[in-house]
Amino acid sequence: MKIKFKLNGKDVEYDVAEHKRALDFLRDDMRMTSVKEGCGEGECGACTIILNGKNVNSCMVLAVELDGQEVWTLEGLNEKGDTIIQESYIEKGAIQCGFCTPGFIMSTKVLLDNNPSPKEEEIKEALEGNLCRCTGYTKIIEAVKLAAEKRGESR
Ligand code: FES
Ligand code: FES
CATH class of the missing domain: 1.10.150.120 ([2Fe-2S]-binding domain)
Incomplete structure (x- = not known):
């Protein structure tokens, strides 16, 4: 499924598999390797991203759920000097x-x-x-x- 969303302030369009987790999509496809997998079960926060202004465990979100949303990772903060x-x-x-x-x-x-x-x-x-x-x-x-x-x- 094609998704369109904002990643670190930039528009992104990408074709993602429906079952893929946002964590894997961000790490493997977007190369945002600051997003870590610890537990994979929503317990450790190593995979935390900012999704529409809230801190969210990306292991518990599907990549398709990012459609239309705004995502920040640590790479984006660094890039804009924050x-x-x-x-x-x-x-x-x-x-x-x-x-x-x-x-x-x-x-x-x-x-x-x-x-x-x-x-x-x-x-x-x-x-x-x-x-x-x-x-x-x-x-x-x-x-x-x-x-x-x-x-x-x-x-
Ligand atoms: S990997 Fe532990 S909360 Fe996501
Ligand atoms: S888990 Fe090693 S610094 Fe936090």
Whole structure:
């Protein structure tokens, strides 16, 4: 089935198989390799994309469901220079193996777009769908706080 949608700000038209997951379509066909497969069951958030302004697990969405929608991946944020969150994760050392990181960044972006100065509890709640085996979360929360501050300053 032919789908038309916006990926990272650009119009895309593509013929996709009806059973294909958005995760596989984005990684394999669109080459958006920031989108990772962890669990494949909607539990870990490694495959998080921004779909119409919401953070969504792309392993739970079919590629055909992207038709007419707007999708952002980490590649798109980097390309348009929207990198304060990424830099804050690096500055705070909130990355170890990095497998979970793109997903965390996408969820952080949705949080800060909707709530520019979140409280710690709100950060935890916003990131509860993203799992990290390495960092113990403390540094990730610090990184989100730093990103909120830096985004506030750059306004
Ligand atoms: S791979 Fe999608 S939530 Fe884990
Ligand atoms: S940094 Fe390794 S899973 Fe999060």
